[in-house]
Amino acid sequence: MSLLVFLATGFSNLCCDPTASCLAARTMEASDAEPMNTEITPPTSRRRRKKSMVWEHFTIETISGSCTRACCKLCKQTFAYSNGSKVAGTSHLKRHIALGSCPKIKNLEKQQLALTSDTKADGDTIEPTKRRYRTSSFGYAFDQEQSCTYLAKMIIVHEYPLHMVEHPAFLSFVQSIQPRFKMNDVNAMEGEVLSVYHKEKLNLMQVLGTLPGRISLTIGLWTTSQTLGYICLSGQYIDLDWKLHRRMLNFMMVASPHSENALSEVISVSLSDWNMKTKLFTITLDNNCSSHDIYSANLRDHLSNKNTLVLKGQLFVVRCYANILNVVAQDVIASIHGIVYNIRESVKFVKASPAREEKFSEIALQIGIPGTKALSLDVTTLWNTTYIMLDAALEYKEAFTFLETCDDNYNEAPSADDWKKVEVVCTYLKLLYESANTVMVTIDQTANIFFQEAWKIQLELTNATSSQDLMVSSIAKEMHEKFDKYWKDCSLVLALAVVMDPRFKMKLVEFSFSKIYGEDSARYVKVVNDSIHELYLEYVMQPLPLTPAYIDQGEASHVNGNDNNPHTTPNPMGDGLLDFDIFLSETAVNQATKSELDQYLEESLVPRIHGFDILNWWKLNNLKYPILSKMAKDILAIPVSIVGTGCSIFGSGTGSRVLDEYRSSLRPETVEALFCAKDWLQYLPTFTESPSTMFAKLEF
Template sequence: MVGIFDGDYQPLAIEAPPSSKRRGRKKSEVWEHFTVESVASGSTRARCKRCDQTFAYSSGTKIAGTSHLKRHIAMGSCPRIREEKKHQHQQLALTPGSGGGGGSSEPPAKRRYRSSGGGGGGGQVGFDQEHCCEELAKMIAMEEYPLHMVEHPAFTAFVQGLQPRFRVPSFSAMESEIIAIYRREKQSLREIVGGISGRVSLTVGLWTTAQTLGYVCLTGHFIDGDWKLRRWMLSFTMVSSPHSENALSEVIGFSLSDWSLTTKLFTITLDNYCSSHDIYSANLRDHLSSKNTLVLKGQLFVVRCYAHILSVIAQDLLASIHGVVYSVRESLKYVKATPEREQRFAEVHRRLGGASAAAELRLDVQSRWDTTYLMLAGALELRHVFAFLESSDADYNDAPSPEDWKKVEAVCGYIKLLYDSAMAITAAPEPTANLYFHEVWKIQLELARAAAGGGAGDDGGAAKEMHEKFDKYWKDCSLVMAIAVVMDPRFKMKLVEFSFTKIYDDDAERYIKVVNDGIHDLFLDYVAQPLPLTPAYTDQHSHYAAGARNSPEAGSVDDGTAGAGANGGAAAALSSGDGLLDFDMYISATAVGHQGKSELDQYLEEALVPRVEGFEILEWWKLNELKYPTLAKMARDVLAIPMSIVPMGSVFGAGGGSRLLDDYRSSLRPETVEALFCARDWLQHMPTRTEPPPPPLPSTAIVKTEF
């Protein structure tokens, strides 16, 4: 359309001087930059006044138009115009810093930084130097960028290109900004943690540096007043010997005091790489018991990391056939080296009766045992193809033998147990403690059977070694996991009785009694604690009770037991706004006392809740908190126990032990390192000010926190 108004279809008299015809047709601004010159054969060309390049314009009666000429000027194709714009941009970057009123630079600044809010007047209202510095500090902490990036020339040039008025802070200024963010966030978080009514469980992560120093990372886990599972880093402290229980207990004691949690410690979850775990745990328990009242005489106090025991056993299994793993890996490398070999491999697979979509050959990442397992499992399905390839390809010499494939099959059978268990845990968005028992008891049972000689394709040696390691974990942690699964209304004591009968046979009753006594003793500890009145009993029930009544799953039963409708109906009948809160609590207390049974006994004797898809255990306890006020306090603490110290994305790592802090962060001051780690965690997990406020409940302090 531009060409029409530029005179593209007007007749052109070639014989006339170009200048006179150009005056009559000069309707486009492009002619400010071009002149028209005649060339041979009655044609004309347009010459750029800046760079002297020429472009076709007319040939005979045909006119090329001006679109290509405009692109040369407007899109930066002209080198002279490009240099002039670059010079003008440099001048614009210098003008605002001088504070002068340079008229030439002001209009572009207004055009570029005008606020979109629709307010009149100031075009530069949106720029705030302090706010930009704060956001830059948050970005560095959140994305784990180096602090020194603010002094990189390329970064400085990039930022100046975005906003010439922004003064990039120095390294020391950015370090101070991050520490200031850390202190503000800590103060906000301290107010939230101070309002926790229950206990806090800790995970202890150990980090080492190239300077042989260490850091102890403490993370607190708890369920808040709105029955949401929370986890926040409490400290990241440098110590000279992090593996010493004395140093560790000092760090834990100081952190608990700093956060006013000295009397609220419930459990501590450690890794499995202590050479003498029992002695280490006992010493740590003794150091901390003087200031903390340990429940069940400390039987639940120290928990071992489940992800680490899975990784240790998987790595041991793979190490037992490391030669075969090497052969399989080299075989895959050989096939995937060229497209021709991959195509020939696929043809052989089809010729031998394989499906057209053959199992994908995948190389492993040696630091992740799940990828090695998947590599072996995939290659195992194609072992006949590798055997044929060995007989037909003289260059291929790494094919595993039939005996090697038998070893791969046996090892993959064991690792599949570990892999499926880890996948089940990682699938849960909030893995509460009740999820682990069902996974652990199945592995314990299978390994015990394999060690006794029931493992197919195995002579029992590898199975016995695995069972010894896993049995140690089972003995240390089965009680805490069993108590956690009892807090699941879908299972209660029934799953404990069922699984222990399979694991212990004739001795099952003795071990079942240990769990039953333990959970009753733990409940008595909570009965001895005061039960404060809290407004949390009012508004939080009717909504969920109505949802339970209206849910199509509420009446479905897959195991022949009664559903949760009775509990939901009882909670729904309670008034939420008529001022009879004390009366509701009285009815709840007298209903239990009339039967002469404790809350725990009543809970255990009631029918199991149906195992429906999408069941949320924390929502169930939130709904039934009024019915079981003391038991709900116990459930809140038990379900928050972290059974693993490893983030869900790192469950398949090479093993436990200390993680290595990179050289850059090791060179920073300890207080800066702590500020970086803690600020990153808090900014990720704490609610923001922009979240809409929920209905007024005690937990609304979380969303009202100012950052």
Template sequence: MDDDDISILMELEEPAVVERGTTEVSAHKRKKTSRCWLSFKQLHVGDDQIERAKCTKCGAVYKCDKATGTGSLIRHHDLCYNKDIVVSPQSSTRSSKFSHEKFRELVVEAIWEIEKKLFSITLDNASANDSFVEKLRTQLNFRGLLLLNGKFFHVRCCAHILNLIVQDGLKSIDQSVIKIRECLKYIKGSMARKERFLGCIDQVGMGGSRRALRQDVPTRWNSTYLMLDSALFYRRALINFALCDTDFKCCPSFDEWIKVEQTSRFLGYFYDVTCLFSGTKYPTSNLFFPKVFMIQQNIQQAIKDKDAFMRQMANDMNIKFEKYWSDYSLVLGIAVVLDPRYKMDFVEWAYKSLYSADSMELKAFKDTLSSLFNVYVDKWSPDNASGFMGESCSQTEGEDAFFQDFDATYTSGSSLSVKSELQKYLDEERLDRKKKEFDVLSWWKMEQLRYPVLGHLARDVLTIPISTVASESAFSIAGRVLDQNRSSLLPETVQALLCCRDWLIGKKDQDHTDWEQLSENVLDLTLD
């Protein structure tokens, strides 16, 4: 401890004496609470009897007596102490100046040897990503780091593809949908119309409803579905409003309401799946295959619909579906096999519905599953540990030759027992499919002793992200906390806000709320 530190300690511990007449009162000095003392150290009072403090980072010295105050110290602290701090993820060292070279070193340190742990990478369908993945796959295959030459390496973001599919289908919108849009524009045009429409809601017995009537954003198909769904809910009120207001001429006819109902029901499948794929806390990749199968079935049924608009919309969607999901992403199909509620039975049933019982697609799927499992058998089989025993034993060459036949028989039998692990799992009875609160990862964790090799396969396949929405949301959440009205929050405050948000929301799904924020509530009694 240097002289300055000793003087500061003595100054803080020595009681002050205050004279009041003839009485001496002893009191301790008030504790320093200003944030400037996080980076400043008070110096010993010099001959000029002026108090000074020194910055522990840059060495700048400022006056801090009663006349001067600590304002200059606080301003220097905010500029010097909190400026571009870079923290190492392992050493926790800080640098007051941002350095590109140092930042590159920290990134390398954070992802060191990650190439040895890669199973797949999930990206959107940008063309630049395709080129990037191809180059990365070539490099990793050259080093022998990918399974089956990277056959499962590239996974496309399901949420982005689903959005493209629906957008193509809604390029040519039906006249009935346009009429719904014009209805809502007319109602929200004035406060008087809003009040008259609220009166119509009361007249049809829906006055206690708090449901919003949504105006869509034409470029957002999700908001278009919310508009149609809410319009169907208030259909009787809209028809009643057409009878009360002679200028309200855009209300759909009976046949057009039927078309609106068909369109809303059709888009509802895509909306529910989009919310699932876009969830920030969805569990595993076993969700992919059943939902995509349901989407394809609905598209095929819509292609055979009597209505020309539904057929056109379904055909446009089917073209985009075949472009991206014609092969059904084999690795994500394997994920549903590893769900004990579905197993191979669901895959066989789905392929039979789409193709035939003995289709080449189903045969290719089974061959892929068998090949992937064999790779994990070679990697995680107990036979791989036998080499250690061989090194620790001192046997002669004659003894090795004598037991060579036994070793071959034992190895063959063990390998067969391990490889039958997949068949053993598939032969067992499936769990109840309707069990919604089922945690597939917890189930495999409990069964890892029964299925040691298959458990490793399930761990890698089930944790494949089926969407990039969760990671994108993690990077964009800062914009929701630090906006133009709250741009000067301290880092500690931002951290507290994010933690409180996560603790309060917990596992509640906020995705439906986020989508609804894209559209405007027509029943809001405020004018733009």
């Protein structure tokens, strides 16, 4: 989007260039010399003088009666202006001049470029005579510094290399648009990138400084072709308006990113850098299972002395849900890697030529296979594509067997036992596949959505391990071993999050645990119930601002669930009973009333309707549950998955990501600036609007 603004700036400068302005003035003078019988002089009596610069280029002509049109002095085109009492405005007139729709202006542009090229002779540039020209209000005056900033943002957002500023083709392109622009060298452009980074960092620090609640971190590991690595820290939080956000905070180079002390040191530096030592809530790790316990113990020991960890650190470390889905899926696929290879080669054989595909389709038709799924090859690094390949091939298993008997060139058909293994594997891969898709399509990935996904997988795998079919039980045990470890580590976090969902509360926890644990479920339910009450008491001990008993009519309608009342202007002075509110607060402490948590849990469940917005529900019930809503804000903001909204879960989180050779060669501070600034800039309105919308909002 920054490139579009850059282009728009350059073009408007062409229109405002002194040479072009001079030519335009001569053309307009010639145009004014021609007689125009239809031109109307606007009356001066009792009418405000038209101040818009657009009337330097347009005149008003009367068509019939009270209907008038605006006529361009240059090209003589007419545009609607007024019809009786209705006035069309001047925006379309401004666009005609500023965006180059006028053919006369296009000709002036060509003449200006020609004059510019003629000023160069034998390598010497002839400076034009300096004169003052009135700047048109239809565009921005050329600003070298602003253009450099836009170029730096373009490089950041689109991940262009810094040395693109030295590419001859790019230099020629920029010069053709704005000859006065002086291109920076690589070092100067690196400075511009760092300047953008520091400016946006200050803006984000101001936002984080106003957070009413805590912030949760996610940690990702990156490696390079050298022995060095990077640790990426992002913060997830819910703002004052109950909107969920995730922002990258640091992208720091460390010598040994997999060492025990690396994470704790980076997190400590980041918390100090962002002034969040007392705001840390949870940390979600992206690392392999074997090192998870080491990281967890080390982080707790290092940070417990500096931060008050809730529930004695039981919620402190969270494992990535995307990570466990991918680990389990890839492990089970690896357990039948030989069969997967045969099916992959079989699909390759069929799709090698149109003739073979046609022959295979005829075989499937003869056997009576419906053919509802299309054969496709997988991407070996993305397990979802492997599942789709196996699932489709499973439908054509008889066709592959028949093909082997009638084609001597094909001998890769799996056996009957192999197909049975594929069928069992696909049954449980489907659980993981559907769960991943459910998470990815959710716009706001609040923590409450993961419990329902995780307990279903835990239940299915637990039941499958006791199956009478040895093949089913053996495959299920391999998958259940790792997923059960995740469930034991994270089930409490997931359960507390779903309790904060007014559609489920403790009821879903009781129901799901009865399915998983059977007769022992009461013991596990008690753990969740005790934990939620203990956590609530910790929030009760925290200071809260005085919550007034007086609210305006509009807020009252929100609290009662009625959003149909017309909005009323709140009274800044309330109803004059501030002392009464203080009295209520003092007397409420001495009364043995039910806590907010108990009231919330005892109330009826909210209906499970499509499109339910849990953050909006808590926003509307903030006054009703001031303490509980503060706790809900922190819990719902826990990033159960490090994979953000709109990103693919498949293939993510199963190992360190690799930094490319170019970025690995840059200075660490430059790498951090490029990564962080790109994350921050994508949320600015300039980079989220479409080009047409942005041009429509340009102020001429």
